[in-house]
Structures are given as C-alpha cells and as structure tokens.
Amino acid sequence: MEKSCSLLIHFDKGTPALANEIKVALEGNDDTAKIDAMKKAVMLLLNGETLPQLFITIVRYVLPSEDHTVQKLLLLYLEIIAKTDSKGKVLPEMILICQNLRNNLQHPNEYIRGVTLRFLCRICETEIIEPLIPSILANLEHRNPFVRRNAILAVNAIYKLPHGDHLLVDAPEMIEKVLSTEADQSAKRNAFLMLYTCAQDLAVHYLLTHVDKVFEWGESLQMVVLDLIRKVYRSHTREKGKYIKIIISLLNVPSATVIFECAGTLVSLSSAPTPIRVAASTYCQLLTN
Template sequence: MAEQPCYTLINNPSETEIPNEQQLRNDLEHGDNRLKATALKKVIQLVLSGERLPALLMVIIRFVLPCNDHQIKKLLLLVWEIWPKTSPDGKLLHEMILVCDAYRKDLQHPNEFIRGSTLRFLCKLKEPELLEPLMPSIRSCLEHRHAYVRRNAVLAIYTIFKNFDQLIPDAPELIHSYLEGEQDASCKRNAFMMLIHVDRERALDYLTTCIDQVNEFNDILQLVIVELVYKVCHANPGERSRFIRCIYNLLQSSSPAVRYEAAGTLVTLSSSPTAIKAAAQCYIDLIVKESDNNVKLIVLDRLMTLKDVPAHERVLQDLVMDILRVLASPDLEVRKKLCLLFWISSALATSKSSFSLSLSSLQIVLVLKKEVASTSNGGGDGRDKKDVTGYRQSLLLDFLSDSDEGTAEDVLAFVREAIQQYPRLKGNVVGRLLDVFGIIKSVSIHRGALWILGEYCTTVDDISRVVQEIRVSLGELPIVDSELKKAAGEETQNEDGKYMAVRDLHPLFRPLFQTNRPLPTSSSSSSSKLVTAAGTYATQSAFTATATKKEDKM
C-alpha cells in the first residue's frame, strides 16, 4: 500500500503520555469545548502516529462536528485532512458523506473566516467523490463580499481544476470573467496566476487590455505580470516587442522587489545598450536606497554579472560615478564588494584612449582618494575603527607596502581574486603590481606577489620586467672568485653538479648571474689555503682576507 501524503507536521513531545481511547471518547462526548479541543489534539497525534481509531469517527461527527467554537473548527480541519477516508479495500467510508455535508454548511457559513479556512482545506482534499457535491457552494464563494473568501475560492477552483478538471471544466472562462470585474489586488493576483498556469492565452488577453495601467497595480500583481512576460518571451521571442514596454514601465514601480525582477527580466530579453543601461541604473538605485545590506550585496552581484559580458562594459563605465554613490554605505562588506567592482571599472576605463573615459577615470581616482583620506583618521567619520581597517584593505594596491601585514595580505588576496575572475585585466594588474613591488616590506607579501607574477606573466616583456625587478630588489650579488668567473660567462653549476656557461642560460635569466664588478687580477689572489690550529686546511676568500687586513690596520 502506498504511503499517504503528508501536508502537516505537528510536534509531539516525547514525554507526552499515550492517551487512552476510552478517556478520549468520554472527553469528546461529555466534555466542554476546552476538553474537546484537548482530546482532538491527542486524536491528531495518534492518527499521525499511524492509529486508525475507527470507533472515534462517529463520536467526532456526532458530538464535535456541530460545535461552532473557532479553535475546534480549526482542529477539525486538521482531523479531516489526515483521517483515512477509505476502507482497506479502497472504497470511500460512508461516514465521510456526513463530513461532506458539514463541509457544505461551512462553505455557506456567515462567518468569513470559517468559509475561507474551509476553502483552503479543500485545496488539500484528494477525493473527487467528496468534492463534487461541494462545487456549487465553491462557485458561489467567488461572489462573497469579503476578499479573504474570494481569493481562497480562486485557489480552491485552481487546485480542483488542476487535479480533477472534469469537476469544473469551465474554470478558465469562469476565472477570466471574474478577473475582469475584481478589484482586490490579492484576488486578482490569484486569478491571474491561475490563468498563467492553465490558460496562458487568456492571461495574455487580459494583460493586453490593461498593459497601460500596470504601474497602478499592486506589487503582488506586478510580480506575476513580470513572471508571465518572462515565460512568454522566452517561449516565443517574437512577443518581445509586444511586452518589453511593459517591463520598462515596471522599472518605475514603487516596489523594490518589482523593480529588481523587472531589471533582471529586461537583461534577459534585450542586450541593447539602452536596456542594459536602464537595468543597471535600476540596480544602482536599489543599492543606494535599500537599507537592507543583504539586498545591497545581492544587487551588487547582479552588477558584477553584467560586468562579465564584454558588450556591457562600456555601459557600466558610463555609470561608474553613479555606482560610487554606494560608498556611503556603512556596511563593510558592501563597500569591499563595491571596491572590487569599482577597481575593475577603473582599470577598464584607463585601458581606453577616449578622452571621455580618461576624464571618467580621473573622477574615479578623485573619489577613491577621498575615500582613502577618510580612512586615515581611524574611524573619525563615525565608522567603526575595525571596519575602517578592513575598508582600507580593499582600496589601493599601495597598501601592499602597509606596515600592517594583515592589511597587505588581504589586499594581495583581493588582487589575486580580481585577476583570476577578470583575465582581461591581467596586464593592468601585473603592471601595477610591478610598480609597487620594490616597496613591499613583508617577506610573506613578497612571496605572494612573486607567485602572482609567476602565474600570470606570460609575455616576454612581462617576464623581462619581472626578472629586472627581482634583480633590483636583490642588489649586488655576493659572488667572489670562482663565482665571479661563472657569472662572467665561464661556467655555473647546474642541479647535477656539473658546470655550464652563463651564455647557455635563457637570456631572460642571465642578468641574475651577471655583475659589473671586474674579475680579480692574477696578482691579487682571491683565495688562499690556511692551516688551522687543529692541523686542518681552511679556505679564505678575497673578501674575508680584505676584511681581515682592515681589521688588523684598525
């Protein structure tokens, strides 16, 4: 036998005492509303545990079902939701006919809560024999004065049509007619959502009649319209020109959620610069105006995604100054993510020769310098000192030489991530890193910078510059006697212990082994053998001998 579907999870404390069926029967028959409610809760726990309790079914129908207490009504809906409605042979229990009649009475109850909650319960009912007698009452609920009843009636009709369309074959026509006369936003949203899923053509017909008024709709209905346009235009690209103006209008919605979804849909429907600029501007406005930092981070990720498309780069470059308005955010993570986006945009802008882009780059630098200056007072502008320290780590590569090694390490990680995610910026990153390579103070930062340079320097010019920077950083090599000869080109020792000429090395690496110091003359011996006090031989280099003579003179 297949397992029964589960709609509701109820916590059952492990220390709860197992209820006695006879005691439950007495409470349900003779107890007041409080005792009946407590007994119903215990019945629900037993049924969820797998007990069938057939003897209690008629007790509940006779003594509990007629009660008008709202708590008991809610508990009864849970009881009928989980109660087995068929016998072991699969036939509907006769007692369920009485329960069905109780449903019908509740659907005609003067209280809107009882009507609405019953309609919601019917969405979970999977027995068409129980639903069929209730269809006239369900239809009548579409005309109820209270919106809570009407919107749940739409949901009930939608669920019943989806599962048992033979019970209400005219549901799409019924809901379309209802939608044209409905005024409540939540009811219209449910009806429109139903048409999207069961009859998309009717949904499009309705949208066409009111496409100029979409800005006046409630946000929940606008979100459904965005979903419909997205699905229709992806299924039939020829419809884009018909509905793209609707998406442009929704970019001006008063709801941030609608604007966000509309911008994302617009990017997928059109790649024109006008559409990309409108979507990007919408994202920027959301970041600036939204107070939730999580929302800011999510929208910044969307801007980063736009940056990944080469055709969108120029559009975002024109909006860099608008993007930098987000630097006013007090949240560190938002500012750091923005710095990554800003730094990429700056690098892209400086790689162009256009005067307008150069002017934009100059403005970016001025803004960035202002931000750097704001971090120099250690949080004097109201920001937390710890946040200021973290913020400085994202601003400039110059901080690789910062006395705070943690700052330099974080900036180096930032650079590594940027160059990995955006290979187009490799040349700019490598060049800037080489500019500051000579002023790096920390050994670990030197090691990390060398790794980045070794990983991403692939051209001859870049490798030559890296070798030159390393040679300058190392200074004069302490090579004497035989080492000088090897450096001059005579020989150098390889890994196997053999000697090879420097001229046989790759030209890029010869500067590391060459020196301008003249070789020692034959008259000035560079080394000599000495006998120690223990009777062993020792070698003295020219540098050592010179230093010893100087010490003797002193």
C-alpha cells in the first residue's frame, strides 16, 4: 500500500547507495559525511527500500548529533519509515524515537524545537504523540515566535487526528487564550486559523470582539478573516453589519491582495447596489495602480 509523504526527491536508480556504505558513514564523526549518508538513506526509502539494518545505527550515531542539517534529515527519515506493524500497532523501537523527540522539544536551540514541532504535524500515530503532549503545550509559551508558531500548528494537527480531541480536550480554549495574548502576526494567524477550522464559534467571537483592530492585523490573518466572513455571513444574520464594517475597513489596508479579496467578498455576499459599486470601484483602482 502506498504511503503519503511530504518529500519528493529525484533519485537515479542506476547508482544506488549501498546500505553498508551508508552505515559506515553514519558511524563516523564527520557531519558532512553523515549528511550525505542520511540523504542517500532517505532517497532509498522513498524509492521502496526498507533498510531495517540502519535503524539502530541511526539511533546510536545520528540522534545525538547537534548539527541542524543532520537533525532535519533525521526527521525526514523518521517521517518516511514504517512506525507500525502489520496490525497497526506502533513498533516497540519507536519508544527510542519518542525520547529523542521529547528532548528536541525541550532543546535550548529554537530551530531544533521548531522543526520538531513541524515534524509532529505529519505524525498520525497517537501512541507516539501522546507522551509528547506536555512538551508540545509548553512550547506555546516559548519566548521565540518561531517555536510558538509551530507549536500552534502541532496542536492544530494533533487535534484533527481521529482521536485528537481526547488527546487535547480543551485545545480550542487553550488556543483562544494564546490568541488573546500573542503578539507575533504569523502565530496569531495560525491560532485564528485553528479556531476557524476546529471551533468556529470561538473564531467568530474573537473576531467580533476585535472588530476595530482587524485593520492592524497582518495580511495573512486578514485573509483568514475574510475567508471566515464568507463562510458565516449568511448564517449570522444579526452580525451582518459588523462583517460589512470589517470588509470596508480592510479596503484601506496597504495590501493589494487583501483589497482584492475584500472586493470579491463584497460581490459574493451582497447584491445590493452600494456594495457592488464599492467592489467595482475597488477593482478599477487596483487596475490603475
């Protein structure tokens, strides 16, 4: 059965790397050689090889590496390898991986934390995820915005798993709290997007309590706001005036992308003469600027 993977690499099958050569390179102390060996291992795995003999070698010699590139390749390797047996149960050796992931989530380097959190967005085995939940949640309050952004993405991905709502029972409320205090625009966008997809009422409540501040938000967050308005406009009839007010205010932002989306949103939501005229005028201004 084919498996999904976020990585696609060209590979010349005419010159395959031998597993023994990769093993020798991984056991050495040269990070450059390890990087090359890990790339070869990843390419072989992507092309159908299983390479079970490399797992223990990677656990012993690659996991402890502090090199950022080695760690990133390690996460790609972990994403690709089989983590469950034929019955769907997580393999016992994955316990070793869980410990390494937990260490990465508590690593003093922000990059290691961030890429590990992003990696967890692509893991669907709850047995691997569950022991890491406390460390993931702790990163929601990390001082570095790169870590917080990816922590929010990880929480979002975990909550969407088949039993994710049991792993993170109060995730939407937790993210709503994060959203109210977050200063980084990308992190705010990620948090608002999670509420939009997982707890729409909370997203609407947050939006309507910050109507006057939407103009100041970042472009990516404003785009999500417009998407939310298009989705809820007809079902929230009592708030239509506030939604139109938000759209009109966003027509004055510096971003041409947001302005274009505002005009399209007005056309899709209303056939009244005034919004149509505003949208037409906006399109004309965009064409002449």
